[in-house]
Amino acid sequence: MFTGVLVSCMQQGAQQDIGWVFQLVWIVVLVVVWIYGQRIQTVLMLREIERSLKKLKVMRDRSRQMAISAIKEIGKPSEDLETRVDRILEHVDIEPVTLDPTGVIRRLEHIIDVREFRLKDEVKQMVPEADETQINNLTNVLEVAMALNQIYKIVRHYYLMGKRTLSFYILLQIQMILPLIMRESEAFIRALRAFTLGQPIGDGAGALVAARLMYGKAKRIIVPDTIVSEVDIEGRKAYVIKAKGPGGNVGKPGEAIKQVLEELNGNVALIIMVDAAQKLEGEKSGEVIEGVGAAIGGPGVDKYKVEEVATKYKVPFYAILIKEGIEDVISTMRKEIVDGVEEAIGRVKRIILEKTKKGDAVIIAGIGNTIGIAQ
Amino acid sequence: MNEEGKVRGAQVFLAIIALIMLIIAIIAFIWEYTFHKMPNYITVALSMGTILLSLYFVFQIIKKPQNILFEQQKVSTVLRCVNCDYVSARGFEKGDYIFKEVGVCPRCGSSLIVYSIFREVNEKEQRSE
Numbered sequence: 001m002f003t004g005v006l007v008s009c010m011q012q013g014a015q016q017d018i019g020w021v022f023q024l025v026w027i028v029v030l031v032v033v034w035i036y037g038q039r040i041q042t043v044l045m046l047r048e049i050e051r052s053l054k055k056l057k058v059m060r061d062r063s064r065q066m067a068i069s070a071i072k073e074i075g076k077p078s079e080d081l082e083t084r085v086d087r088i089l090e091h092v093d094i095e096p097v098t099l100d101p102t103g104v105i106r107r108l109e110h111i112i113d114v115r116e117f118r119l120k121d122e123v124k125q126m127v128p129e130a131d132e133t134q135i136n137n138l139t140n141v142l143e144v145a146m147a148l149n150q151i152y153k154i155v156r157h158y159y160l161m162g163k164r165t166l167s168f169y170i171l172l173q174i175q176m177i178l179p180l181i182m183r184e185s186e187a188f189i190r191a192l193r194a195f196t197l198g199q200p201i202g203d204g205a206g207a208l209v210a211a212r213l214m215y216g217k218a219k220r221i222i223v224p225d226t227i228v229s230e231v232d233i234e235g236r237k238a239y240v241i242k243a244k245g246p247g248g249n250v251g252k253p254g255e256a257i258k259q260v261l262e263e264l265n266g267n268v269a270l271i272i273m274v275d276a277a278q279k280l281e282g283e284k285s286g287e288v289i290e291g292v293g294a295a296i297g298g299p300g301v302d303k304y305k306v307e308e309v310a311t312k313y314k315v316p317f318y319a320i321l322i323k324e325g326i327e328d329v330i331s332t333m334r335k336e337i338v339d340g341v342e343e344a345i346g347r348v349k350r351i352i353l354e355k356t357k358k359g360d361a362v363i364i365a366g367i368g369n370t371i372g373i374a375q
Numbered sequence: 376m377n378e379e380g381k382v383r384g385a386q387v388f389l390a391i392i393a394l395i396m397l398i399i400a401i402i403a404f405i406w407e408y409t410f411h412k413m414p415n416y417i418t419v420a421l422s423m424g425t426i427l428l429s430l431y432f433v434f435q436i437i438k439k440p441q442n443i444l445f446e447q448q449k450v451s452t453v454l455r456c457v458n459c460d461y462v463s464a465r466g467f468e469k470g471d472y473i474f475k476e477v478g479v480c481p482r483c484g485s486s487l488i489v490y491s492i493f494r495e496v497n498e499k500e501q502r503s504e
Contacts, residue, residue, distance in 0.1 A: 190448075197469055199450060200492050208473065215474060216457075246472035332450055332494040372492060374474040 038168050045171045049159045052178055053152070059189050060152040063145040064089060070141050070196045074134050075127035088122055088142055089149045109301045119143070133198070136247030137371060140195040144188050144330075151185055183326060191330035195248055200372035202328035206274040206295075208341045209320075209348065210242035210366025211375045219375060222259050226251035227375060233349060235358035236269075241365040248371035254294075254302025258309045260363055266313030269360035271306070272320060272351060274344055275367035276337075279323035286336030287323040288343045290351070295319035296367050318351055320344050330369075390433060397429035449495040454478075458485035467492060 033040070068085055071077050093115055096107040116139075123130065123138045130138065155174060162171035174181075194201050200208065214229035221244065222228040231238045239260045243251030253273075261268055275295040279285060294306040294317060310317045322340040352362055404422040450467035454477060461482045471477075471489050478487045 193448070197467070198472060199467065199494075200473060211473065246475075332448060333492065334496055335493045336496075338491045338493045372472045374472055 039166065042162075042166055042168050042171060045168075045175050046159070046163055049155070049162070049171065049174060049178065052182055053155055053159055055182070056148070056152045056155055056185055059185055060145075060148045063148045063189065063192055066192050066196060067138075067141050067145045070138060071123075071126055074138070075129045077126045081126060084122070084126060085142070085145075088119070089146050091119075091146060105301055105304045108299060112299060112301065133247035136249045137195055137198050140248035140369070140371060141192060144191050144195060148185060148188050151181060151188075155181065187327040187330050190327065190332070194330070194332045195371065198246065198248075198372050199332045201330050201369055202324045202333050202337050203276050203330060203368040204333065204370055204373050205276045205322040205324070205337050205341055205344070206365075206367040207242045207245065207370040207373050208333075208338075208366065209274045209344050210240050210364060211245070211370070211373050212341070212345055213238070213348070213364060213366075214240040214242070214375055223252045223255045225249050226253060226256040228256060228260060229375070233352055233362075236352055236356055237359075237361045238352070239268075239361065239363045241363065242375060243368075243370040244375070245370035246372055246374040248369055250298070250367075250369050252302065253296060253365045253367050254305030257363055257365055258305050261309050261313055261315065264361055266315065267361060268313070268315050268363055269356040270352070271310055271315055271317040271363045271365070272348055273306070273317065273365045273367055274320045274322070274348065276324050276329060277321035278329070279325055283323050284336070285324050285328055285334055286338075286340030286343075288340050288347060289321050289323065290347060291319045291321065292317065293319050295321055302367075316355070318355075320347050320351075333372075393429045393432035396425055397433070400425035400429065451493060451495065452489055453491045453493075454487050455490035456480035456483060456485050456487055459483045461487075462490070 064085065068082060071081060071085070093111060096104055096111060098104055119139050119142060120135055123135050123142065127134070127138070155178075158170060158174035161167075162174070191201065193199075213231055213233070214227075217229045217231050217240075219227045219229040222241070225244050227242060227244050229240045231240050241253055241256045241260070243249045243253070257271060273295040275297065277289075277295070279287065294303045294310070296303040296306060306317065309315075322337060322344055324334070324337055324340075328334055328337065348364060356362055400422045404426070407422070451464050452467050452471050454463045454465065455461070457480075459480060459482055461480050471492060473489050473492060475489045476486050477489055479485065480487050
């Protein structure tokens with residue numbers, strides 16, 4: 001009996017000890033989390049950014065390799081091809097000074113022109129036997145590789161700075177936008193395939209609308225890389241504008257609209273611009289919406305020109321937008337967007353019928369990269 | 376060893392640790408039920424937790440890595456006659472572009488052009504929208 005009581009007491013004592021140990025462990029954990037909570041979170045954030053950084057590095061390297069392969073496929077480039085490509089990938093554009101905003105658009109346009117000329121010139125030097133379409137496509141491929149290189153370097157910068165200082169707030173900045181950065185980078189890597197093969201991309205929806213309208217009609221180059229065609233639509237004279245395809249090219253739609261308006265002394269009843277627009281989450285790809293204003297993306301040079309000239313001649317300007325996700329804009333065109341293009345053509349015709357009368361002149365500009373879309 | 380090789384090596388190492396943990400947990404679990412009439416709930420809970428955690432790790436490691444970025448996409452080219460309503464579709468071929476003349480219409484002998492080029496969206500992509 002005595003032994004039984006002793007064993008029972010020992011068991012009770014052991015259970016109490018275990019209870020104390022658990023309590024002690026909880027207190028220690030609480031203190032550690034209280035003191036080092038942010039540090040632990042910082043380390044976890046570092047790990048997350050590191051994983052994304054590794055993925056970005058793979059994308060960057062793959063894009064570089066694809067650019068080199070695409071160049072090699074077209075011609076017999078010089079021996080220092082890789083050095084030359086690496087030099088291009090490190091290329092930077094310095095924005096014009098905005099302390100004195102007067103003439104900033106003109107200066108920005110000049111920088112963009114110089115950049116484009118330089119890139120195309122580099123490609124021509126690497127593959128002198130390439131035709132215009134191939135040069136444009138290769139320029140697009142290099143631009144994508146440049147973008148991925150830049151993204152990788154910026155994320156790496158924040159990662160290393162955060163790692164060095166263990167600053168929660170430095171890492172927080174990059175961690176908050178990391179999902180968006182990754183989404184954009186994935187879109188860029190998809191774009192590479194489209195640009196290498198010369199497939200139409202989502203951004204070309206506007207250009208495809210214009211191409212459908214001008215197919216089979218006479219065309220002329222109105223400004224570099226941009227064409228215009230005079231098309232009869234329901235008794236109205238439509239000046240349809242798009243970038244010259246099928247090479248990867250956005251042209252100068254703003255300057256082209258300005259030129260046409262100047263040629264006609266402003267006697268234009270309507271300007272309609274068709275472009276791809278970023279959809280909001282929950283909206284459907286290929287959905288078509290209408291609005292007013294200059295539907296031209298990019299740095300703002302073309303948009304400014306259209307707004308200026310339309311205001312000068314008091315010409316109303318309408319926008320038709322084909323909605324698509326960020327990952328669709330630069331990847332091969334989706335079926336839904338092709339369907340959206342057909343609907344947009346119908347809307348263009350409807351607006352012309354509703355807002356103009358027979359004999360009027362209208363301008364229809366299909367905005368976007370015309371890769372894989374001839375005319 | 377390149378970056379991919381290092382990652383693979385680390386994954387194999389983790390998989391071995393997870394498997395060892397799994398075996399120990401299963402043994403502890405069986406031991407409790409075989410040799411003790413009264414199950415020690417703490418040990419059982421810990422064993423179950425370890426088994427589930429190990430299974431999760433093993434599943435994550437052996438799972439095929441997502442390679443959506445570099446996967447081949449199905450791209451179709453739609454051909455259309457400029458004269459009649461003949462339409463046909465085929466896979467995209469390098470050099471295809473919209474409005475490219477690709478032959479003659481088998482029905483009326485007029486020009487056959489590339490009318491549209493588009494990619495098929497997979498289910499996963501559609502679901503993520």
